[in-house]
Amino acid sequence: MKQAQDLTPREIVAELDRYIVGQADAKRAVAVAMRNRYRRERLPENVRREVAPKNILMIGPTGVGKTEIARRLATLAGAPFIKVEATKYTEVGYVGRDVESMVRDLAEAAVRMVSDERRADVQEAADEAAVERIVDVLHPETQTQQPQQTNPFAASLGSIFGNFNQPQAAATTQTATRTLPDDEAAQLRASAKADVERGFYDVRLIEIEVEEAAQLPIGMIGGGEPGAPGGDMGEMLGGLLPKKRVRKKVTVADARRVFQQQEAEKLIDMDAVKREALRRAGEHGIVFIDEIDKVAGREGARGPDVSREGVQRDILPIVEGSTVQTKHGPLSTDHVLFIAAGAFHVSKPSDLIPELQGRFPVRVELGSLTAADFEIILTQPENALIGQYKALLGADGVDLEVTPDAIAEIAQIATRVNEQTENIGARRLHTVLERVLDEIAFRAPEEGGSIVIDAAYVRTRLDAIAGNSDLSSYIL
Numbered sequence: 080m081k082q083a084q085d086l087t088p089r090e091i092v093a094e095l096d097r098y099i100v101g102q103a104d105a106k107r108a109v110a111v112a113m114r115n116r117y118r119r120e121r122l123p124e125n126v127r128r129e130v131a132p133k134n135i136l137m138i139g140p141t142g143v144g145k146t147e148i149a150r151r152l153a154t155l156a157g158a159p160f161i162k163v164e165a166t167k168y169t170e171v172g173y174v175g176r177d178v179e180s181m182v183r184d185l186a187e188a189a190v191r192m193v194s195d196e197r198r199a200d201v202q203e204a205a206d207e208a209a210v211e212r213i214v215d216v217l218h219p220e221t222q223t224q225q226p227q228q229t230n231p232f233a234a235s236l237g238s239i240f241g242n243f244n245q246p247q248a249a250a251t252t253q254t255a256t257r258t259l260p261d262d263e264a265a266q267l268r269a270s271a272k273a274d275v276e277r278g279f280y281d282v283r284l285i286e287i288e289v290e291e292a293a294q295l296p297i298g299m300i301g302g303g304e305p306g307a308p309g310g311d312m313g314e315m316l317g318g319l320l321p322k323k324r325v326r327k328k329v330t331v332a333d334a335r336r337v338f339q340q341q342e343a344e345k346l347i348d349m350d351a352v353k354r355e356a357l358r359r360a361g362e363h364g365i366v367f368i369d370e371i372d373k374v375a376g377r378e379g380a381r382g383p384d385v386s387r388e389g390v391q392r393d394i395l396p397i398v399e400g401s402t403v404q405t406k407h408g409p410l411s412t413d414h415v416l417f418i419a420a421g422a423f424h425v426s427k428p429s430d431l432i433p434e435l436q437g438r439f440p441v442r443v444e445l446g447s448l449t450a451a452d453f454e455i456i457l458t459q460p461e462n463a464l465i466g467q468y469k470a471l472l473g474a475d476g477v478d479l480e481v482t483p484d485a486i487a488e489i490a491q492i493a494t495r496v497n498e499q500t501e502n503i504g505a506r507r508l509h510t511v512l513e514r515v516l517d518e519i520a521f522r523a524p525e526e527g528g529s530i531v532i533d534a535a536y537v538r539t540r541l542d543a544i545a546g547n548s549d550l551s552s553y554i555l
Contacts (some may be wrong), residue, residue: 084117084317087095089228098151098462100455100505105443112416112441116363119414131413134398134438136371137420138428139445145420153240159189159356165374165419168390181366182403185392185412189360193352196322202339209338209385213331214271216285221264221271232430255285281332288324289337351405364415368394372421375430389433398438435442447497448504453490456505464508468516476527477519486535489515493539515540 086094091110092103099106112133119130137145146162153160163181187275198205215222274280328335374387397403400413419439428436447454465486468480493507515537519530 084120086114086155089115090151090371091398094155094176099147100452100460102139102144102148102445105137105139105144105148106520108441108443109148110416113156116414116416120362129463131400132416133441134417135441136428137418137443137445138423139420140422140424140447140503140504142506143283143448144505145445146367146369149365149418150268154363156365156553157192158364158365159185159192159360160365160367161188164370164372165368165394168222170372171193177478178390178397179403181368181483182397182410182412182415183405185364185366185415186357186405186407190353190355190407192346193356193359194349197347197352198343201343205339205343205346205349206335208342210272210275212338213275213280213285213334214268216287216334217271217275217280217331217365218267221268223438238431260350260376274493275320275331275335276456278332281330283331284328284336285331286326286328287337288325289327291340298522307391307436316505333369357405357410358407360415361411364412364416365543366415366417368417368419370421372423375421375423375428376432388432391435392523395432398435421492438506447452447502450487450490450494453493453505454486455509456508457489464512471547472516472520472523472530476522477523479519480531481532482528482531485532485537488534488537492537512539514544 088107088110091113092106095110097105112135115130115133119127122130137148139145150160150162161181163184168176168178168180291356374390375390397412398417400411400412403411418441428442457463467480469481472479489508489511493511496511497503497507515532518540519532
């Protein structure tokens with residue numbers, strides 16, 4: 080597969096088609112937005128600074144693919160991505176999350192992404208060091224321990240807070256413990272290392288020393304928004320305190336994972352990770368704001384609402400472009416792509432404050448899904464529902480076959496229930512399929528074998544419920 084920056088808008092749409100049915104207009108809009116990011120990177124510096132992303136407003140009922148389009152786009156682009164709900168935020172000064180926390184969440188997502196990439200880069204070296212440490216535990220007579228240096232600042236803090244954690248004092252010097260001749264020790268280590276690498280000792284229990292973060296007393300932990308500078312005083316001071324060392328018995332396989340993680344952290348430059356994460360979040364980050372219609376003011380409403388117009392006004396400077404302080408450093412939102420989505424059943428896009436409307440110049444409307452769309456969703460995408468259920472029941476030795484007429488019947492019933500009750504889009508298929516396969520899934524472990532589901536079986540399971548709108552409201 081091509082690199083994300085090499086994909087044309089048509090190829091991006093083709094990738095989205097593998098997972099999402101229909102909604103061509105929305106796919107085209109996000110494909111162009113994604114391609115424009117790489118077009119911008121090829122521009123001269125003075126022009127590049129002035130090109131802002133064209134934020135997108137998706138309008139459509141629930142369950143038609145709004146969130147999935149944004150999520151798949153972020154995966155395709157390899158970009159930091161977060162999904163937030165506008166209803167969780169309140170105006171600054173009121174109880175609740177302030178809107179700047181979405182930017183801090185984006186920074187956290189970017190740091191995790193870059194950390195995972197760096198960890199993958201050093202995995203081989205970290206695993207080799209982890210194996211050496213396991214050999215040290217298995218054959219201590221072959222190792223020579225090196226002197227360890229203590230952190231004098233951590234030691235002084237440890238003397239202040241030591242009564243709360245009782246950390247074991249770190250030795251300033253350690254003596255050599257090798258008791259075998261060099262040649263014999265090297266031969267024994269090489270043999271043990273080969274055995275560890277091929278899993279010979281995986282189930283053997285060994286005792287290792289595990290570091291635990293120092294805990295401050297409750298009265299000394301400052302409050303604040305998690306992720307904000309100074310918002311988590313416990314985390315800040317905890318990093319300065321000496322680690323608490325605890326000896327635990329674990330299997331060699333578990334010890335290898337623990338040591339590998341510790342060694343990887345030693346090999347990763349976290350300052351470089353944070354710099355790259357902030358750059359990537361600022362240049363390529365995607366923030367998906369769901370339920371934006373719920374903070375739109377309704378006609379006839381009186382006065383501002385701390386969870387509606389006030390939230391819109393707080394979102395505005397972030398979407399316009401501002402710099403937010405995170406615990407990893409300042410993050411500029413000038414070139415972050417914002418995708419807002421909402422059903423707009425009660426309110427209209429024009430009910431958003433005019434300034435915010437202007438910051439979402441690309442509008443796309445997603446249509447309701449039809450029975451034909453449901454048939455495709457059930458069978459064709461890579462994560463098709465029928466395929467998932469076949470795989471699940473196959474784990475119990477059941478060979479499940481769903482005939483084409485059964486798929487058509489399921490799609491028709493899902494469409495009918497959506498029309499008669501609340502339209503929840505493709506999510507209705509999950510409910511309908513669970514009802515159809517409920518009895519089969521219950522009996523599968525005992526019966527096994529091959530099972531064929533046809534239209535008659537589907538009608539037997541669903542007709543009585545689907546035909547009664549009162550029952551459908553509760554069951555389907």
